[in-house]
Amino acid sequence: MNGKSFPSLIFTGAPVRGDIDGAVFRDLKMDALFSREALSVMSGICPESDLPLRREIFESLSESGAYAAFRSLSGAFTDAADSDALYRSVSEKYPGYRSFLFAALCRKFVSACKAAAGFSSDARLFARFSERFAELTSSPEFADLAAAAEKCADGSDLRLPFSFVSGADTVSFSSGEDPGLWAGIDPAYAPEPSRADPEFADQVVSLDGKLLAAALEFHYAYRKIYETLSDGFYSYSDEFRFIAEVCGLVFEAKEAGLPLCFPELTQSRRISAQNAYDLTLLAKGEKNIVPNDFRFTAEEPFFFLSGANGGGKTTYLRNVGVNVILALSGAPAAADSMELCRVDGVFTHFPADEDFEGEGRFANEKRRAGEILARCGDQPLALLNETFSTTVEEKSRSETVALTHDLVEKGAFGVYVTHTSGVSADRAGILVCETVPDGGNTRTYRIVRADGGGASRARDVLKKYSLDAESLEKRLSRRGVK
């Protein structure tokens, strides 16, 4: 439940946070795709039993009308939250001003609650949410607050001109109509409103004694009722953002022609995806994103990945990490298909900035690797990027192999990008960045098993630029010319 009495939008039980560390999102560049609030939600791994319910949510919002209704609901909650924050930011030294703000806030709160009660969806978690708000809005306290807020002036129609005489240094305030200097000018070009400071605002709103008295009375009578009714209400903000941002990403991916799928849950130890795309490349405006497969099994849960610089190794790590995290959040992954077993944590070990607080780079890497080993459960995903590359090759090799061995023993799935030659470990396969086999260094950005065969050079280049027959058909169809 959110707060005291509001059910979560995305958990059947108590919301979970913090399973995945913030550094993981930064390493995987997910902060380019999602806000801090949405990532905070994604830091909690969705319980397996809730995954189908999350899927219902995202499926229900895949249609643009339903998504628009959701955005409207989310907007009502955001408006109320902004209004609440504004109200709380104004000092009690300005009671008149605060009272008008409170009246406006209550109207927004009432409006958001009613929108939530009326939000219709087949998704079970949404239905539970609506039911709770239907219950709230039919309560006598809520009805009383709603009726009183409706009656109380919120000052929105209060127009207060003042005259300023520079020479005499006097100010005249007066209520009434302004002289209409702007009649005849397109309102679109009227000056943007600017906010006065609370002191001045308080002074001006005090001009209309009758309205002010009503606002003060309303504030006094309903402040506590509002605090009780709204307790926990504002904790929806992160969940709304999470859902909206995932849906936004889904629409963006669809527009870019990327495939999307909900992973099939499996009880076997297996994570696999076909033609998976690194979504963070979308945020960079990449157009020709090259898909890759990944497959981690009980027999081969771990891979070393090596190859030329710029061949797509780090992109591959992000591809795996981002899609697994999306899947663990109940969101669709960017792949043709995906299978996912239970994963109890995601860890990354990427090169850190040159700030090791007295320890050397190698010691820092070693310590961070130790922390991962200490924290990981019995089935985590670990993504390591050039860990232990800052020492002599022999030491690097032995540390790399030892760490991999420990992770595999812990039950981890993972990929370890390394330039160190000759690394091998039990149940760890070898992946390489594919290059055009002509002696040159032309990259295809495909990651393949080291023992995989190569297709013809021209075919690979054509495939890379989506100029093979199948891709051409799809592209021209997408552009509406077929």
Place this chain on the structure above:
Amino acid sequence: MMDFSLLYKVGEHAPPCGSADLLLLRDTFEKICSDPVKVGIFTDTIDRPPELEENVRYRRGIIGDLSADPQLARRLKTVFARYDRMRDDWAETRAAASVDLAGGAAPEVCLEAAWSALRRMAAFPSALISFLSEISEITSGDRVASDGLKLLNSRCGELCRGELKTLAETAELFRFSSPDTHEIEVSAVFDPYVGGFTGMQVAGVRETEKKKRGIAALLQKRAKSVETSEGEAVETAKRLAASAAKDLCDLFASRIGAVYGEFYGISRELCFYECAVEYIACLQAKGVPFCYPLIGADGGTEISGLRDLRLIASGEDPVPSDLSLSGGTRGILIRGENGSGKTTFLRSVGTAYLLFRAGLPIPASEARMSVGGGVFCHFASAEEDLCAGDRAGRFEGEARAVSGIVDRLRPGSVFLMNETFQTTSYEDGTAAMRDLLAALGGSEVRYLLVTHLTGLFDPSPEGAACIEFDLHRHKYQYLNRERTSK
């Protein structure tokens, strides 16, 4: 407000095709028009063919008016060039008028600075009206028959009579005002939904001498009033008055900017028309037949007696050719010995498409063509410079370029290829081109391909006509009956 344009009756953003350079049009038109700046603008414009037939016809009308009265083109060009300069003066004034009220300056300093900027900006609306009146006068009466110039005339008149007039009258109130000599009235609106007390606006200004009468009359009309001379309120009021003056100045600036924005750049568009008039005069002087193609809606093209403009501009007398690319014929494969005229033919076709779609006549005796979709070229010779290096790099460069064009194809697009995919093995190049032509053949794109990949001709792709150029006659003959696609 939408920007007014002499190139587009209906607003559309036509991105550059990048074909004008590959077809050497800049060089060609520099032989026709002596001003390289105008030629640059002209070729940039024809490289962005409009998608809408309405815009093609719109341009044809304006070309007709300006060809009939070259003096009209010159007068318009002069006035709009002055207009652009005045707009630049406004932009400078606007930049100079930006007042920083957030700093620590005293309220009276802020107020004086804001008011000074307001006075300067208030001078522009009336100046703008006088310009628009002049443009309206030039394009009035029977001088023009085209939609474009008639619309220009009526839009200028509309602005002079409407909102801009009100704005100019309002601005006059502030041109000679000052906080020292005038009483400033500011209105404000309490809006709790956006954060409290908002909407500071200068609501009026009047000379201080009239203050007693003015304010007294004003206050009498209002139910409640409070007058204060407390230092704090006065300081706040000064800041708010400065802020309101700045808002007002910004309002004048943005409103004037909107009008300037509406016509800014017309002088550049007129360069296109000047060059178009010279192009037509050149064809007439050389006795080259030219025509405005009939506009068809089926995406097809039929041209008779097409001549290569580049050869015409160089003083040669090119062999005319015909082109039939309509009905079930989706593309044409062209082969022939080096120097037989394949590339010249391809260039003349590409040039004709760009000229026609830009609203210009083409050097042919008669034609029927369609609008929309863009004209795209891939000339392998150009790629060589970009991708000098090993064969892998060159082929990849070609694939990248072709892929970029595929991304831009739309229904009605024309895709011209010159020796594409010949930087890899013959076998791979043929296979790759077959895939591409098969995809294009089933689409609403028309293509022409000059190639030495002779394997493409037997069997020829579905819907492709195959022609071979004769080295001696620079003419082509068909190698196959058309194989049409549904």
